[in-house]
Amino acid sequence: MEKLEACIKWLRENDGFIDERVEFKYTTNTGISAHVKDSVATDQPLIRVPENLLITNEKAQEAFQLGTEVINTDHPNSLLQLYVAKLKFEEDAGSFFKPYIDLLPLQLEQPYFWDANDLQLLKGTDIYLVMKQHLPKLLQEWTSLLQKLKIAPSDDLAELHAPDADLFDYLQKCPPESPKVSWTSFSSYVWAAGIFASRAFPKIALTNRCLSINEAFLYPIVDLLNHNNDTKVKWYSENGQMCFVTQETLKSGNELFNNYGNKSNEDLLLSYGFVQDNNQYENSRLTLRLDEQLLSEAVLHGVALSDERVADNCVQFKLTKKCLLPENLVQLFAYLHKLKSEEAINLRNTLEGSDGLHSILMQKVEFFRNRSKIDASNKRRRTLRKYFDSQRKMFQAVVESLQKRQKEIVKSNSPFMTSFKTIYKSDKKFANSLLLVFGVTKFDDLIIKDCTRDALLLWIVRIANKESYPRKMEFEVPQFIYDTFQEVSSTIAVERNDVVEMMPFYKKMFPSLAEKIPEVFSEGNWGIRQFIVADTVLDRLVWTRKLTQEPFFIKKHPMAL
Numbered sequence: 001m002e003k004l005e006a007c008i009k010w011l012r013e014n015d016g017f018i019d020e021r022v023e024f025k026y027t028t029n030t031g032i033s034a035h036v037k038d039s040v041a042t043d044q045p046l047i048r049v050p051e052n053l054l055i056t057n058e059k060a061q062e063a064f065q066l067g068t069e070v071i072n073t074d075h076p077n078s079l080l081q082l083y084v085a086k087l088k089f090e091e092d093a094g095s096f097f098k099p100y101i102d103l104l105p106l107q108l109e110q111p112y113f114w115d116a117n118d119l120q121l122l123k124g125t126d127i128y129l130v131m132k133q134h135l136p137k138l139l140q141e142w143t144s145l146l147q148k149l150k151i152a153p154s155d156d157l158a159e160l161h162a163p164d165a166d167l168f169d170y171l172q173k174c175p176p177e178s179p180k181v182s183w184t185s186f187s188s189y190v191w192a193a194g195i196f197a198s199r200a201f202p203k204i205a206l207t208n209r210c211l212s213i214n215e216a217f218l219y220p221i222v223d224l225l226n227h228n229n230d231t232k233v234k235w236y237s238e239n240g241q242m243c244f245v246t247q248e249t250l251k252s253g254n255e256l257f258n259n260y261g262n263k264s265n266e267d268l269l270l271s272y273g274f275v276q277d278n279n280q281y282e283n284s285r286l287t288l289r290l291d292e293q294l295l296s297e298a299v300l301h302g303v304a305l306s307d308e309r310v311a312d313n314c315v316q317f318k319l320t321k322k323c324l325l326p327e328n329l330v331q332l333f334a335y336l337h338k339l340k341s342e343e344a345i346n347l348r349n350t351l352e353g354s355d356g357l358h359s360i361l362m363q364k365v366e367f368f369r370n371r372s373k374i375d376a377s378n379k380r381r382r383t384l385r386k387y388f389d390s391q392r393k394m395f396q397a398v399v400e401s402l403q404k405r406q407k408e409i410v411k412s413n414s415p416f417m418t419s420f421k422t423i424y425k426s427d428k429k430f431a432n433s434l435l436l437v438f439g440v441t442k443f444d445d446l447i448i449k450d451c452t453r454d455a456l457l458l459w460i461v462r463i464a465n466k467e468s469y470p471r472k473m474e475f476e477v478p479q480f481i482y483d484t485f486q487e488v489s490s491t492i493a494v495e496r497n498d499v500v501e502m503m504p505f506y507k508k509m510f511p512s513l514a515e516k517i518p519e520v521f522s523e524g525n526w527g528i529r530q531f532i533v534a535d536t537v538l539d540r541l542v543w544t545r546k547l548t549q550e551p552f553f554i555k556k557h558p559m560a561l
């Protein structure tokens, strides 16, 4: 509290202003926070900070006696971060910013600074991947800055840059709060980057003269306000002061929040180390590693992927509450399930693809469900559990949306689909024969006894023989099934292996079926080749709905892209 009071005093002594209704306090859950003592509904600034109290690139350049040329616009805050590390970790009691710098916490809650056990729990999430990719980039940024400034690092650079270097391990062995940390260490730079990620403001709020949209500055006192999504606030510069205005109406005792940007829990956890309950901005990502050529071909087949290509062999889809299921994700999965015999994305591969996507999404649901079972014995574990749980809910919502989408596709394309269940009900003679073949009295028994595929093969061959039965079938056979059989039969080259594979099934069925039920299984051609053809017909035409295990014959029908 002393440090907090000293910082407020420093602000006031330097012509800063804090509305008297605002008071700062410390809570175990959220650290320092601001509350109002009285009701507040005003468009006047509650906090004003003179611009000379802000920590900006200009201050950093002045301190290092450099011009803007040293600032790399790709990393517009690197010099500033090094400056803040210097202010924090170099013994310099005389610094003008000392009361503010003293207040900056050494222990940050971002996962970069977690111990190995907690970090382990993040493995398998996108957060872990992002951090693993970010740390070497940060190391590179810091190394080249020190080289440019001719500052000798206190760390062994060869060790840090070694191909097998584990930068998480380095941070655990050399955490910023350890007394031996020097301002020229990578640890202090990662800490400063953590400070910027969790409390810097965009420079564009202060001035139009920015080196890049990502240029930031530190805004003492206002950076003590905690975050709440959707809170309406304004920050602007007026008469040499940075003003903070809340547009919310607050009652006595309410917390005075800032808004760090409406962020997903993933972003919040990564940059700030906390998450929000029922976060309406929650989102997830589905990252897929796929062969580069396959991706290019998918694009040629009409799947728009330009925003999703994040690296070679890699696409990433953003799943948001507003758009749980991007259409191009469904299309990509259709393409991935396209058979060689199919020229384009069609109804069959779209349905098959949606089942493939369903399996992957369910793996995500299960992953996060298992992770959310961790014991929540401390604040960090509680945060983690909330994060896992909100990701599980998010993927669950995507699964539900996919199921709904699949239902819609089935409904709107029903003229192109014939359910085997309907066939079973219509082809009484065939259905009765199955009682003898498999001992089934109703369609669902086929599924329970796991003999749907065998029944489908028998029925497809029956249809191929439809002209050979003395009497016309009592129901309308979809012509495309018959035609596909003829087409496959006239083009297929049956190989020895196909015969070997089909033989056990064939021997199980024949000749006994032909003897027992000749009126169904002996008219026309029931040779083994017919079943090998039927097997291909089945692959090309039949989609089995995962949810119900109900097979459908699907007519070739293009899907609009």
Ligand SMILES: C[S@@+](CC[C@H](N)C(=O)[O-])C[C@H]1O[C@@H](n2cnc3c(N)ncnc32)[C@H](O)[C@@H]1O
Binding pocket: 029, 030, 031, 032, 033, 105, 109, 198, 199, 223, 224, 225, 226, 227, 228, 271, 272, 273, 274, 275
């Ligand atoms: C800009 S600082 C705010 C001041 C901070 N409370 C402090 O003690 O210095 C951002 C940090 O505050 C904490 N924080 C901010 N908003 C929060 C919230 N809604 N719930 C929990 N922690 C929050 C997080 O640790 C975050 O990294």
